[in-house]
Amino acid sequence: MLQNYKKGLINHKISPTTQRVKILEFLDKNRTHPTAEQVYLGLKDKMISLSKATVYNTLKLFVESGLIHELTVFENETRYEYNTENHIHFKCIKCGNIFDIHEGNKIFAESVINGHKIFDYQINLRGICNSCLNKNGENNA
Amino acid sequence: MLQNYKKGLINHKISPTTQRVKILEFLDKNRTHPTAEQVYLGLKDKMISLSKATVYNTLKLFVESGLIHELTVFENETRYEYNTENHIHFKCIKCGNIFDIHEGNKIFAESVINGHKIFDYQINLRGICNSCLNKNGENNA
DNA sequence: TCTAAAATTAGAATTATTCTAAATCTGTCA
DNA sequence: TGACAGATTTAGAATAATTCTAATTTTAGA
Ligand SMILES: [Mn+2]
Ligand SMILES: [Mn+2]
Ligand SMILES: [Zn+2]
Ligand SMILES: [Zn+2]
Numbered sequence: 001m002l003q004n005y006k007k008g009l010i011n012h013k014i015s016p017t018t019q020r021v022k023i024l025e026f027l028d029k030n031r032t033h034p035t036a037e038q039v040y041l042g043l044k045d046k047m048i049s050l051s052k053a054t055v056y057n058t059l060k061l062f063v064e065s066g067l068i069h070e071l072t073v074f075e076n077e078t079r080y081e082y083n084t085e086n087h088i089h090f091k092c093i094k095c096g097n098i099f100d101i102h103e104g105n106k107i108f109a110e111s112v113i114n115g116h117k118i119f120d121y122q123i124n125l126r127g128i129c130n131s132c133l134n135k136n137g138e139n140n141a
Numbered sequence: 142m143l144q145n146y147k148k149g150l151i152n153h154k155i156s157p158t159t160q161r162v163k164i165l166e167f168l169d170k171n172r173t174h175p176t177a178e179q180v181y182l183g184l185k186d187k188m189i190s191l192s193k194a195t196v197y198n199t200l201k202l203f204v205e206s207g208l209i210h211e212l213t214v215f216e217n218e219t220r221y222e223y224n225t226e227n228h229i230h231f232k233c234i235k236c237g238n239i240f241d242i243h244e245g246n247k248i249f250a251e252s253v254i255n256g257h258k259i260f261d262y263q264i265n266l267r268g269i270c271n272s273c274l275n276k277n278g279e280n281n282a
Numbered sequence: 283t284c285t286a287a288a289a290t291t292a293g294a295a296t297t298a299t300t301c302t303a304a305a306t307c308t309g310t311c312a
Numbered sequence: 313t314g315a316c317a318g319a320t321t322t323a324g325a326a327t328a329a330t331t332c333t334a335a336t337t338t339t340a341g342a
Contacts, residue, residue: 015288015289015339015340017288017289017290017338017339019289020289035329036329036330037328037329049290049291050290050291051290051291051292051293052292052330053290053291053293053331053332054289054290054291056329056330056331057289057331071263071265072213072215072217072263073267074213074265075213076213076217076219076298076328076329077217077329078217078329078330088264088265088266089263089264089265089266090265090266090267090270091265091266091267092268092269092272092273093267093268093269094269094270094273095272095273097270101266113266114271115270115271116266116268116269116270116271116274117268117269117271117274118266118267118268119268119269120266120267121264121266121267122212122213122230122263122264122265123229123230123262123263123264123265124214124215124230124231124232124262124263124264124265126214126232126234126259126260126261126262126263127231127234127257127259127260127261128234128235128257128258128260129231129233129235129238129256129257130255130256130257130258131233131236133256133257156319156320158307158308158319158320158321160320160321161320176298177299178297178298190321190322191321192321192322192323192324193299193322193323194299194300194301194322194324195321197299197300198320217329218297218298219298219299
């Protein structure tokens with residue numbers, strides 16, 4: 001079990017320290033898109049010395065290595081999930097839970113998917129803009 | 142000119158105070174998806190007494206009345222725009238600018254729209270989940 | 283085993299946002 | 313007009329998420 005997490009980390013060239021293995025295990029077993037704070041609270045009882053800085057650093061490391069995904073859904077709290085498959089998120093304005101949606105592109109506003117009633121949506125793209133693409137060569141930071 | 146902003150506010154049942162008119166004007170003339178901080182900095186020279194709390198309160202009021210839109214694009218800073226038409230946002234990871242995209246649904250990852258190269262994207266929906274829909278009547282907060 | 287680099291830690295610092303309580307403004311009607 | 317209640321604005325404190333810092337601990341390799 002834990003061996004699998006260790007292997008996963010090594011595959012991503014991340015040395016599998018105790019803290020990192022535990023954080024990865026937590027994300028695997030808690031598919032509720034937890035915040036960094038929630039990861040910290042969920043683990044600190046078992047790991048007395050765990051520091052918040054380690055949680056933040058580790059989550060960032062995992063995201064940069066592509067091991068996990070980072071998301072923000074209509075709010076200023078970053079959330080994390082072990083599932084890196086491409087999917088859509090739905091946030092309930094009553095209970096606050098975030099659900100995964102695997103149905104493909106439809107017209108979203110004012111319709112219903114998986115029984116969830118959708119009021120509005122955001123689509124955010126990320127990449128390099130045409131202006132920055134055209135001035136490459138000079139400084140490609 | 143300013144009269145139009147006043148009328149817009151009154152149409153939305155918002156009393157057109159000096160601060161509110163100026164903030165709306167700023168959003169109209171700065172279509173760069175500014176943050177609350179940027180709105181504040183852009184206005185404080187002309188309005189010495191302007192308070193950040195007023196900027197935050199006013200932006201929230203405008204959003205709740207549907208006069209403007211609020212967005213977060215891969216980051217923990219809320220941004221605002223006067224344009225309430227449904228459109229997509231593209232954030233450049235080099236210059237940080239946020240561009241409007243009016244092209245409809247395509248398959249986004251690894252493709253190009255308007256000359257911007259797209260690496261990844263997020264689709265976020267918002268509404269009421271089926272579980273909350275099914276327990277209505279009891280407490281519809 | 284020794285050593286340098288990597289990782290972790292506690293807590294301070296920073297930043298975005300909200301809260302609070304006092305001051306100011308506005309519209310109404312005597 | 314003038315007083316008053318309610319709405320609005322203000323400055324700064326409070327809160328919350330995240331990052332930074334400097335010291336300590338762990339790890340891996342010679
Ligand atoms: Mn998900
Ligand atoms: Mn826009
Ligand atoms: Zn719900
Ligand atoms: Zn750019």
